[in-house]
Amino acid sequence: MISVFGSANMDLVAYVSQAPRRGETVTGHRFRTVPGGKGANQAIAAARAGGEVAFLGAVGDDGFGAEMRVTLADAGVDVRGLRQVPGPSGIAHIVVDDSGGNSIIVVPGANGTVTGPSGSDLAAIASSQALLLQLELPMEAVAGAAQAARVSAVHVYLTPAPAQPLPAELLEAVTTIVPNEHEAAAITGVSTPDGALDALLELVPEAVITLGSEGALYGARSGERHRVPAVKVNAVDTTAAGDTFVGALAVARSEGMAVPRALEFASAAAALSVQREGASTSMPSRRDIEDTLT
Template sequence: MSKVVVVGSINMDLVAVAPRFPAPGETISGERFVTVPGGKGANQAVAASRLGASVSMVGKVGRDGFGDQLLAVLQHEGVDTRHVGRADGASGVALITVSGGENSIVVVPGANHALLPADIAAAEAELASADVILTQLEIPLATVAALLDIAARHRVPVILNPAPAQPLPAELLAQCALITPNEHELATVLGRPGEGMDSLLPLLPGKVVMTHGKNGAWHVRADGSLYHQPGFAVQAVDSTGAGDTFNGALAAFLPQGLEVAMRHAAAAGALAVTRLGAQAGMPQRSELQAFMAS
């Protein structure tokens, strides 16, 4: 298995389960409330670690109670936190409403926006030792750019999960080994809103693994041929964290080849939606192997 360094966000998720989503200005009664460690970076780190990768995290938490809890959880999951710093103020939080297997999310970045290029430079030796680097867009774009420069210098492949999506310059995309958007995110990243996968995927041959929920994932190979990894049929309970599970699994299994990694990632993402919570729903390696064997 690979050594994965995850550079990204670390949040506390405040999750309310409700019979439906409230309309603007409306108050409804919820059915359940849980506080769950999250953040795309931390989620992907936990997913990769549970699946057997050696994982280090580069990020920031606040000097608050949430920060203490978030560090403790990462360490409990076997993630190396030597490069997780403490920033003045609050840790990042995500306010999540779950209903009918779908979710709506408001993210307040907090300490995540204090992860700066200087922090990436301080972790250069760790980054240089990685087999795969995994990052997202819940940290400043300048920090992602600094990360890509260091990774290129050491010839370490970077998987960018471009969420929350924003238009990205061509030179930044060129430095990524892979990007892992959904269809909407891919259109946003490329500055072509409203276009679908048929026109978007050929624009970055060999670079994109596009996820599509229960329908699986697509990849246009460098030679222009299309590869589709079908989804796995499960009963969805909560889709929170499914994409992060996919990304963590993709990084963990990438040394076995991209298409093998996509199959494992699709299966891991499917397992994740059968349970409540982002990190809580992520499968262990043994669970993934049993699911795929069945």
């Protein structure tokens, strides 16, 4: 089983020809609401990629929370660990331009109430093969979940987004860190992907830097290195590409795929996701991923 301890947000997505600059008002051509949040996105991506997935997090007692619970369950995610708390659910305001680029503002809502893993969360983590973490929950909660996984020898994947300082108690429990190139540079202070990879491996045993249209770069302290090209596609919306990559990667590695094949599997999943709009609505099925790889 793969456990995901993380955020669940309702994405409020505005589509525009060009994103507004500071002080500028632009007219959008479409708006939609899509269940998302980096935690929920990764859980859905992993479930659709063929994994057995449990989601651990919180939503509010509003309509957004109810919709997110249904969306996760419909994707095949176990939502028994999704707690409901008084107040609003988390939201993300997303602007997507015609080139597929995006900018995002996250308001934590119920996610901010998760100050640590509950007893049932700890039990789910201990019985998992892998734990997926992101940084849209309070840092003390993320570090607590990571340390719980470490005690049970569970493989911990960390997506360090939104980028922020990473405490030692979190890093010492991480097995694989999966930043994009901007996050890798922010964490390490090194601007080149290869240099940032070397710096990350001083912090954790494994690192994968996602490079958008340039693919992904993998390294391990053992000396193993791989660079996997991206599948060439016309991007429509890149909102959940990184989350799709991580969810699919965790499934592939949990099934015992060799690292190069697992990276190809994850890259194919991410490429499929950017051809569709939205976050949770863009994630491909296992069959779609395998068809892309054949």
